[in-house]
Amino acid sequence: MQLTSFSDFAFRALIYLGTLPKEELTSISRVTEVYGVSRNHMVKVINKLGHAGFVTTVRGKKGGIRLAKAPAEIGLGDVVRALEPLKLVDCGSPFCHIVPACRLKGVLEEATNAFLAALDQYTLADMLSNNPHLVTLLQQPPAR
Structure with a gap:
């Protein structure tokens, strides 16, 4: 299974925020600077x-972003569930006419559940x- 760049950026942001002192605010611009990624994309990710419920945003002149929970309360599987479209195949009609006899959907659901179960072991x-x-x-600073 391959995660989207959206989840990749989300994990990067969470890791950076997790290294900050508790309650310290930073900016989206700082996160994008640290990783050398698109600010526009990171704004969507942080949103x-x-x-x-993983990140808190504080508005205003002294605002910014920080973790909304302790790092031990942020499960990696929960992050993926919140961000990824986990339906690997669309078996709905008219897309596929073998649905009544196909076993692929069940196998892919089993694989997805195993993937998430592995991630659920980590925070x-x-x-x-x-x-x-x-x-x-x-x-x-990131290497350019």
């Missing part, structure tokens, strides 16, 4: 993460804990 905290090299890398 979706906010609606899903954002697992990605951050005992990883000082990560913090160092995030403080450096």
Whole structure:
């Protein structure tokens, strides 16, 4: 299974936000600068993460973004469920006429569930804990 760039950017944003001191705010511009990614795309990602309850946005002159929950409360599987269209095939008519005899949908659902079950074993905290090299890398400008 391959995640979309939307989820890729979301995980990058969450990892960066998770390295900040608790309650510290940062900007979307800073997140895009750290990773060298499209600001326009990151705005959409942060908006979706906010609606899903992973990120808090604070408006105003002293506003910004930060994690809405502790890293230990952000499950990787939950992030994927909130952001990815997990329906791998569209078996609806008129797309496919073999639906009554096809077993593929069940196999793909089983594979998706196994993928999510593996992700459910980890939280954002697992990605951050005992990883000082990560913090160092995030403080450096991206290579161009």
